[in-house]
Amino acid sequence: MSKNTGKLPKLLLLLAASVAAAACSPIEPWVKPYERDRLADPIMALDADPVSSAYIQHVYEAREGARGAEGAAGGGCGCN
Amino acid sequence: MRFRLGTGLIALTLVCGLSTSEGGVLPDDRADALYHLYDGGGVEINGPSILVRKQVGKSTSFVANYYVDMVSSASIDVVSQASPYTEQRKQWSLGMDYLRGNTTMSLGYVTSSESDYDAKTYSFSVSQDMFGDLTTLTLSYAKGDDIVGRSDDPTFAQDTQRRDYGIGLTQILTRNLIATLNFETITDEGFLNNPYRSVRYADAGSALGYSYQPELYPRTRTSNAIGLRAKYYLPYRAALEGEYRYFTDTWDIQSHTFSIGYTHPMGPWTFFGKFRYYDQVSGASFFSDLFPYEDATNFRGRDKELSPMSSQTLELGASYEFIRADKGWRFIKKGTANFSVTAFSVDYHEFHNVTTGAPLGQEPLYHLDANVFQLFFSFWY
Numbered sequence: 001m002s003k004n005t006g007k008l009p010k011l012l013l014l015l016a017a018s019v020a021a022a023a024c025s026p027i028e029p030w031v032k033p034y035e036r037d038r039l040a041d042p043i044m045a046l047d048a049d050p051v052s053s054a055y056i057q058h059v060y061e062a063r064e065g066a067r068g069a070e071g072a073a074g075g076g077c078g079c080n
Numbered sequence: 081m082r083f084r085l086g087t088g089l090i091a092l093t094l095v096c097g098l099s100t101s102e103g104g105v106l107p108d109d110r111a112d113a114l115y116h117l118y119d120g121g122g123v124e125i126n127g128p129s130i131l132v133r134k135q136v137g138k139s140t141s142f143v144a145n146y147y148v149d150m151v152s153s154a155s156i157d158v159v160s161q162a163s164p165y166t167e168q169r170k171q172w173s174l175g176m177d178y179l180r181g182n183t184t185m186s187l188g189y190v191t192s193s194e195s196d197y198d199a200k201t202y203s204f205s206v207s208q209d210m211f212g213d214l215t216t217l218t219l220s221y222a223k224g225d226d227i228v229g230r231s232d233d234p235t236f237a238q239d240t241q242r243r244d245y246g247i248g249l250t251q252i253l254t255r256n257l258i259a260t261l262n263f264e265t266i267t268d269e270g271f272l273n274n275p276y277r278s279v280r281y282a283d284a285g286s287a288l289g290y291s292y293q294p295e296l297y298p299r300t301r302t303s304n305a306i307g308l309r310a311k312y313y314l315p316y317r318a319a320l321e322g323e324y325r326y327f328t329d330t331w332d333i334q335s336h337t338f339s340i341g342y343t344h345p346m347g348p349w350t351f352f353g354k355f356r357y358y359d360q361v362s363g364a365s366f367f368s369d370l371f372p373y374e375d376a377t378n379f380r381g382r383d384k385e386l387s388p389m390s391s392q393t394l395e396l397g398a399s400y401e402f403i404r405a406d407k408g409w410r411f412i413k414k415g416t417a418n419f420s421v422t423a424f425s426v427d428y429h430e431f432h433n434v435t436t437g438a439p440l441g442q443e444p445l446y447h448l449d450a451n452v453f454q455l456f457f458s459f460w461y
Contacts, residue, residue, distance in 0.1 A: 029212025035255040038313040043343045043350065046250070046260060046311060049418065051112040051131040051145070052454055056395070056422065059118060059452055063426065065360050065385050066327035066335045068244070068264035069305035 104182045104209035104216070106141040109134050112458045120424065120450020122154040122164075129456075139180060145173040147192075156384070156446060160434050161278055161292060167231075169194040182209040188222075196229040196275075205246075213252075220246040230275050238271030259310040266303050273297035279382040280434070281371035289440035293374055295381050297366070303329035307337075319343040333386065334362040341395075348401040352420070356393040363388040369432050370440075384431040384446060391426040403459075414460040422452040 031039075038044065047053055061067050110133050117126040127148035135141045148171070154164035171192035178185045188203035205220035224242035243266070250260040278292035285291075307325035314320055325337040341354035364386035366379035397420030405414040425448075432443035 027211045031255050043319045051114050065333040069262040069307035
């Protein structure tokens with residue numbers, strides 16, 4: 001038991017070193033720009049019609065107790 | 081403001097919605113002209129919304145929106161406690177997006193006015209594209225300052241302040257799947273109740289068995305909401321989307337929202353359908369349909385939106401591309417005509433309908449059916 005416990009800090013150190021090493025290397029985009037044609041299709045837009053979605057969102061907020069974190073905040077797929 | 085919960089919040093929704101930036105890319109130049117109609121529960125609200133967005137130079141885009149609500153109300157609140165009324169609310173929004181490298185900074189300003197409510201909202205957000213544009217991180221802040229009045233008392237003026245903090249993460253997961261996670265905290269301080277609405281309490285001395293006294297809400301409210309949304313490109317050309325949101329606040333309101341939507345293009349047409357289910361599992365701690373006696377609690381409210389409730393919404397829409405994107409017409413790259421119908425069905429679990437004339441304690445629960453119609457034209461240039 002004590003032997004196994006002694007290995008734990010070394011394992012954690014190794015894990016931390018691996019994470020640190022991974023953080024230093026650039027992350028390879030796993031979906032390449034030329035593979036984003038479907039995401040760039042207008043039917044995939046997260047907020048295709050802002051004037052309409054803002055209106056319907058305010059109808060929801062007037063009729064319900066909840067508010068926020070709904071709809072298309074954020075957005076963008078870098079595919080244009 | 082008599083029919084609404086949080087008029088200023090509506091301004092905030094619009095400024096956040098219209099100023100939504102897409103990190104790394106400026107929004108398209110476009111103009112939209114929309115007519116909206118809400119009809120249900122004795123309330124009719126209609127009016128236009130006009131939006132124009134234009135890029136200036138290589139890195140800045142401006143947006144302006146003019147929005148009107150023309151209200152004619154004989155809602156259950158109005159029928160049971162006051163007289164039907166009409167009013168108009170006008171709102172102007174201005175926004176700017178500035179793109180620099182992979183960073184987009186957005187500024188927004190919204191002002192709205194009606195006979196008894198003035199609201200101003202300022203907003204700022206930053207979006208950053210990362211990891212080969214697979215990830216977009218957005219931080220947002222908005223500040224709202226409202227003045228609540230009473231149309232029957234020109235000396236009545238109360239302040240409400242609002243702060244909105246948001247963080248959003250949009251992630252491309254596969255070549256067919258994109259997801260976005262949003263967290264939003266909104267905190268209010270000031271006069272938060274409706275100056276016209278009353279609560280009812282049991283009163284043996286009254287012929288009805290109850291009497292009314294004005295609402296009294298806490299002067300602060302903080303809410304937290306977290307939402308996850310994903311959109312998937314199906315094996316054929318169509319898109320499926322799903323959304324879940326959890327909401328909780330310091331008034332003890334708690335709710336879950338689920339929705340599923342489907343988009344299907346067919347030649348120049350695009351059809352859209354969405355089903356949304358909202359479940360307010362817990363109402364505000366100070367809500368009661370009938371208080372046991374006058375001044376029974378420190379705070380009191382009988383706004384039906386503060387009651388436990390559930391609603392189902394079905395939205396169906398169609399869009400017709402009359403100026404094709406592959407051909408264009410003069411300086412217009414694309415033009416669409418759009419129509420949608422949204423049907424609401426709302427069940428209030430603790431709010432009773434006192435207009436039926438049923439004896440005290442036997443009034444049926446209130447149920448609301450409403451329809452929303454939207455007709456709009458969009459042009460890209």
